[in-house]
Amino acid sequence: MKAVKVILAIITGALLGVMLEFINLVAGRLVLPPYILLTIMTLLAAGISLFIPTRFVVIVLIALILFLVNAVAAVYFLSAFTIILIAGPILIFLVGCIYLALRRAREKAASQEYDIEHLPDCVGKYIESVIRNMRYRRKVRNEVREELAGHFEDALADCQDDDKRNTMIEHLIEKFGDEKLLATLIRRGKKRCRPLWLKRMIRTCQAAGLLIALFFLYTLWFTYGRYRVDIDYLEVINEMGRAGVSESENAWPYYEKAGALYVQPEKWMKNFIRSQWSTLLKKSEEPIEAAKEYLVKWLQKNEDAWQQFAMGSSKKRCFMKSENFTGEDFIYEEGVIKSKNSIDEEQKWLAALVYPAGNIFGDMLRLGRWRLWRHLQQNRISEAIEDIFIMLKAARNLQGQNNLWYEHAISQVYTGSACEVLTYIAASEKLSAMDLQKVYQRLLQIPLQDCPHWNPEPIRTIFLDTVQRIFTDGGPGGGHIIPVRLKDFYTLYSPCERDKPKKSLPFYIAQSMNHAGRDETIAVYDELFESLSRDLKTSPYQRAIKEGYTAKLASALSEKRYSLIHHLLIKNIPFRIRLADRRYQTIAQYEATKTILALKRRQREKGECPEKLEELVKAGYLKQISDDPYSDKPLRYERRENDFVLYSVGANFEDDGGKVFTDSKGKVIMWADEGDAVFWPVQ
Amino acid sequence: MKFERELLKGVAPVVVLEILSRGRMYGYELSEAIEQRSGDILTLGRGTLYPLLYNLEAKGLVAAEWAESENGRKRRYYSITGKGKDQLARQKEQWLQLERGVKLVFGLGGVELGPA
Numbered sequence: 001m002k003a004v005k006v007i008l009a010i011i012t013g014a015l016l017g018v019m020l021e022f023i024n025l026v027a028g029r030l031v032l033p034p035y036i037l038l039t040i041m042t043l044l045a046a047g048i049s050l051f052i053p054t055r056f057v058v059i060v061l062i063a064l065i066l067f068l069v070n071a072v073a074a075v076y077f078l079s080a081f082t083i084i085l086i087a088g089p090i091l092i093f094l095v096g097c098i099y100l101a102l103r104r105a106r107e108k109a110a111s112q113e114y115d116i117e118h119l120p121d122c123v124g125k126y127i128e129s130v131i132r133n134m135r136y137r138r139k140v141r142n143e144v145r146e147e148l149a150g151h152f153e154d155a156l157a158d159c160q161d162d163d164k165r166n167t168m169i170e171h172l173i174e175k176f177g178d179e180k181l182l183a184t185l186i187r188r189g190k191k192r193c194r195p196l197w198l199k200r201m202i203r204t205c206q207a208a209g210l211l212i213a214l215f216f217l218y219t220l221w222f223t224y225g226r227y228r229v230d231i232d233y234l235e236v237i238n239e240m241g242r243a244g245v246s247e248s249e250n251a252w253p254y255y256e257k258a259g260a261l262y263v264q265p266e267k268w269m270k271n272f273i274r275s276q277w278s279t280l281l282k283k284s285e286e287p288i289e290a291a292k293e294y295l296v297k298w299l300q301k302n303e304d305a306w307q308q309f310a311m312g313s314s315k316k317r318c319f320m321k322s323e324n325f326t327g328e329d330f331i332y333e334e335g336v337i338k339s340k341n342s343i344d345e346e347q348k349w350l351a352a353l354v355y356p357a358g359n360i361f362g363d364m365l366r367l368g369r370w371r372l373w374r375h376l377q378q379n380r381i382s383e384a385i386e387d388i389f390i391m392l393k394a395a396r397n398l399q400g401q402n403n404l405w406y407e408h409a410i411s412q413v414y415t416g417s418a419c420e421v422l423t424y425i426a427a428s429e430k431l432s433a434m435d436l437q438k439v440y441q442r443l444l445q446i447p448l449q450d451c452p453h454w455n456p457e458p459i460r461t462i463f464l465d466t467v468q469r470i471f472t473d474g475g476p477g478g479g480h481i482i483p484v485r486l487k488d489f490y491t492l493y494s495p496c497e498r499d500k501p502k503k504s505l506p507f508y509i510a511q512s513m514n515h516a517g518r519d520e521t522i523a524v525y526d527e528l529f530e531s532l533s534r535d536l537k538t539s540p541y542q543r544a545i546k547e548g549y550t551a552k553l554a555s556a557l558s559e560k561r562y563s564l565i566h567h568l569l570i571k572n573i574p575f576r577i578r579l580a581d582r583r584y585q586t587i588a589q590y591e592a593t594k595t596i597l598a599l600k601r602r603q604r605e606k607g608e609c610p611e612k613l614e615e616l617v618k619a620g621y622l623k624q625i626s627d628d629p630y631s632d633k634p635l636r637y638e639r640r641e642n643d644f645v646l647y648s649v650g651a652n653f654e655d656d657g658g659k660v661f662t663d664s665k666g667k668v669i670m671w672a673d674e675g676d677a678v679f680w681p682v683q
Numbered sequence: 684m685k686f687e688r689e690l691l692k693g694v695a696p697v698v699v700l701e702i703l704s705r706g707r708m709y710g711y712e713l714s715e716a717i718e719q720r721s722g723d724i725l726t727l728g729r730g731t732l733y734p735l736l737y738n739l740e741a742k743g744l745v746a747a748e749w750a751e752s753e754n755g756r757k758r759r760y761y762s763i764t765g766k767g768k769d770q771l772a773r774q775k776e777q778w779l780q781l782e783r784g785v786k787l788v789f790g791l792g793g794v795e796l797g798p799a
Contacts, residue, residue, distance in 0.1 A: 143749075144733075147710060147759050151729065154711035177730030185730065189737025 109138055114146035120165070123152050126173055133183030140190050148176075223509055225472035225482045233465035237458045238321050240402045245319040251397050252320045254312030259360035261305035262367070269294055277369045281376070281424060299374055302367050306390075309364050313393040317400050318407070361410045364394075365417065372421045381430050384421065385439060391418040392446050399451035408454035409579055412586040415448060419586075419593040426593075426600050427682045433604035440597045444623065449587045453537045456576070460529055463568050464522070470564070471518040478519030481564070483508040514560040525565050528553050532573060536580040539629045543577075544653060581651075584629035585671050588648050591626030592635060592679035598622040599644060599680075609644045613637045631655075636676075647678040695727055695735055696744075697778060700763055700771040703745060707762035709752070710736065736761055744770050 116124050127148050131141050155172055159165040176182055194202075265273050272291055280287060287295065312318070368391050375384035391414045398411035422439070425431060431439070470489055472479040486508045516524065531550040535543055554570045595613065598621040603609050613634065616622035625634045628648045636655060638645050645658040651673050660668045660683055661675030668683040669675075702708070702716050714732050717725055727735070739745040744767035752758045763771065 143759070146757065147733070150709070150756065150758050151711045151714075153756070154709075172729060175729040177728055182730045182734075185734035186737065189734045189741060192738060192741030194741075 113142050114149055116145065116149045119149060119152055119156075120169060122173070123169055126176070126179060127152070129179040130176075130183045130186070133180050134187050134190075135183075136187055136190060144186055144190070219509065222480060222513065223483050223505075225475070225480065227469055227471060227482055227485060228473050229468055231464070231468065233461045233468075234322060237404075237461050240455065240458060240461075241319050241322070241404065243402055245317045245400075249316040251312035251315035251318040251394070254308050254315070255318065255360055255364070255394075258305045258308035258312065258364060261302075261308060262360070262363045263298065263301040263305070264363075265298055266294075269298070273298075273366055273370065277366070277373060278420075281369075281373055281421070295370060296374070299367070299371060305364075306367055306371065309367075309394065310390045313390045313397065315397055318397045318403070319400075320407075322404070358406065358410075361398075361414075365391075365410075365413060368414075369417055369421075372417075376421075376425070376428075379430070381425060381435075384425065388418045388422055389442060389446070391415075392443075392448070396446050396448060396451065399448065399454075401452045402455050404458055405454050405456070405576070405579060408583065411451075412582045415586045415590055419589045422593050423596055423679065423682055426596050427680075431600075433601045436597050436601040436604065440594060440601070443590075443594050443597070448590050449626075453580070453583065456529070456533050456536055459569070459576075460525075463525055463529075463564075466564065466568060467518060467522060471521075476517060478517050478522075480517060481512040481515045483512045486512055511560070511563060515563060516561050521562065521564060524557065524562060525569065528557070528565065528569060532569070532576065536576060539584050539627075540581050540651065541628075541630050541632060541653065581629075581671075585648075585677070588626065588629050588635065588677070589679065592646055592648075595622060595626060595635065595637075595646060596680050599646070608642070609639045611639060630677075635679075643681060645678065646680040647676040650674070650676045694725070694778075695731065696739060697771065697774040698725060698727075699732075699735060699739065700744060700767055701775070703761055703763040704768060704771055707760045709758040709760050713761065739767070743767075 116127055119127070127145060130148065131145050134141055134144065152169075152172060155168055156165055159168050264270075269291065272287070273295075276287065286292065368387055371387050372384050375381070375387065395411040395414040395418070398407040398414075403411075426436070466489060470481050470485045472482060483505060487505070515521070528550065531553055535546075535550050538546070550573065554573060557565060557570065559566050595616075598616050599609055602616060602619070602621050610616055610619075613622065613625045617625060627633075628635045630649050630651060630653050636645075636647050636649065636658070638658065647658045649655045650661075651671060652675070656674075656676045658676055658678055660670075660678050661672035662668050668678075670683075671677050698717060698721070699713065702713060702720065708716060710733060713736075714727060714729060717727055736745065736747070740747050740761075743764060745761050746764050747759050747761050749757050750760050
């Protein structure tokens with residue numbers, strides 16, 4: 001019987017070792033090499049099994065088997081049902097073998113018990129009752145049975161007749177006393193007979209068992225906590241954006257209508273329209289006849305859409321109400337949202353916020369660019385300039401204090417395209433000095449360089465919304481992450497993740513246990529967010545001087561303990577910084593465009609370029625000299641023969657003398673990590 | 684005479700050790716010996732005897748082993764250990780002192796029955 005129990009315990013220990021390894025793996029940590037852990041657990045379990053009843057060993061074994069079935073199902077992405085179907089017969093066979101082995105062991109043990117059938121029934125029942133109430137190891141119970149039976153045998157040996165026997169039996173049973181009390185006293189005595197080391201080991205095992213039970217209860221409590229959605233952060237974001245915008249001054253209704261009027265290009269021209277504009281513009285190439293014909297018709301069809309867009313651009317501000325996912329099923333293909341997710345009120349995570357305008361502004365940008373191309377092709381410079389200013393005004397009303405980050409990003413793209421074409425026009429020498437001055441004066445009316453930085457507060461709002469949907473309300477540290485909610489978050493927040501294999505609940509439980517509490521998470525986030533917010537408002541050069549405090553702060557945060565912050569903030573820091581840099585780059589380009597117009601005008605009027613830019617300011621051609629965002633000096637200017645070069649030192653913060661960076665295909669990269677960003681001559 | 688349980692509780696271990704010091708015995712034999720040698724004054728309930736024996740065994744004062752008796756049946760024999768003998772000597776001394784003191788209190792004093 002003991003041998004069977006030890007074998008069961010060895011199997012249990014092995015499975016326990018495997019289970020702990022599994023938990024180690026999903027938690028991303030390896031405490032000990034696998035074989036050592038396995039060996040330790042096997043020996044420990046085998047040792048412990050000697051002191052606990054067999055049924056407990058069997059229960060733990062079955063629980064471990066079920067756990068591993070679930071774990072294997074999760075790892076190999078099979079349903080638990082499939083696993084059970086496959087492994088079911090094996091499991092049944094295994095359980096059957098265990099049952100038969102235990103039964104056989106029990107029968108064998110029973111056959112070794114001292115026979116008391118020769119004693120009177122009442123004596124036999126009394127002794128069995130005492131033994132049963134003892135609840136101790138079989139060997140000890142057998143010894144006590146034999147000893148008690150021997151006592152009765154000796155006492156009854158001298159009783160010849162039945163009366164005397166019965167009297168003696170009654171006397172003895174009375175003397176022995178209550179069977180339960182006797183069993184308790186005998187059990188206590190026998191327990192005291194155990195050696196000290198054994199007593200210590202048993203106490204240790206009991207303590208370990210208690211800890212495991214408490215841990216199990218803790219895991220249950222931990223896994224199924226409650227969250228509470230107190231604040232509608234979506235409304236908070238919408239209120240932020242709406243601040244100071246009256247409906248009469250709002251450009252969005254016009255843009256929305258423009259989007260509705262917009263005629264999408266046919267499939268065969270889509271890619272061409274997306275990608276060929278810059279190439280055709282810079283190389284002054286002509287598209288193939290069929291494409292050209294189609295483009296002209298397409299532009300005509302979208303005349304109404306552009307007029308709506310133009311009307312919107314004349315407004316002061318643009319506010320678009322943000323929305324959560326609602327409606328029919330969600331499909332996410334090639335970076336484009338095809339339709340929306342079907343979720344109930346509770347699932348309206350801000351992390352799954354829909355930005356309704358992205359497609360519209362993208363369409364209008366492509367339309368604007370091709371209109372410019374057409375105007376230039378047909379030498380309609382004034383129409384081109386008008387369209388340029390429509391784009392610049394649209395860029396302006398997307399750069400409000402409370403416009404979201406993506407609206408600022410769209411604005412920068414519009415500004416960049418407009419400046420690119422304006423510079424191209426200036427290079428074509430098709431504008432007179434007076435025209436150049438007029439364009440310059442109009443640019444002064446759109447002070448994009450004075451537009452505020454985009455407000456990062458909505459990012460924090462998204463984080464706070466996620467916190468209130470993922471964390472419990474109270475408990476140690478302000479509350480803990482609810483594992484199932486964490487799983488929901490990863491599913492909703494990263495739509496592309498839906499295509500990737502899903503982790504199992506134990507993974508999310510482990511991740512939740514590793515994570516900091518609610519209060520701590522918010523405090524750490526706020527500290528990092530404040531630092532990032534400051535960085536976003538400083539120029540690339542000033543940020544480089546500060547030696548990356550935000551980056552240091554972020555790298556010091558453990559990914560296990562602050563995975564939510566990593567996911568919602570740290571991962572996107574490089575992107576946010578690039579976006580902030582884009583603002584400075586766009587402003588530099590805008591200012592450089594104004595400077596170029598002033599220089600060309602001066603060149604037209606005086607026949608040559610000035611020695612220094614200060615001369616332009618003195619002579620009134622230029623209002624001010626623009627700063628270089630990548631240095632503590634203005635944009636670099638150098639007269640070269642009959643021309644000039646105007647550039648920023650670029651992201652390497654080094655003056656390369658106006659040398660651009662080109663990629664392997666010879667394409668000039670404007671704001672690369674090497675080389676300068678040259679605004680003139682046109683590259 | 685039925686004695687208070689607490690009284691018996693104190694005297695039972697030393698009585699058992701004393702009896703066993705004279706030779707090994709099994710449970711029934713021991714219970715009979717206690718009654719006989721105490722002149723039927725002391726009777727340990729069977730429900731007290733075996734737990735007591737196991738406690739003494741746990742303390743290392745007695746040792747137990749299975750052996751065949753004269754009639755061929757296996758019995759568990761108890762015998763006093765060296766540690767038990769030391770304990771017995773100490774407890775006997777204490778009992779004698781106690782007896783002297785009680786006798787003096789009861790006014791039966793003045794008779795020395797054992798070493799001072």
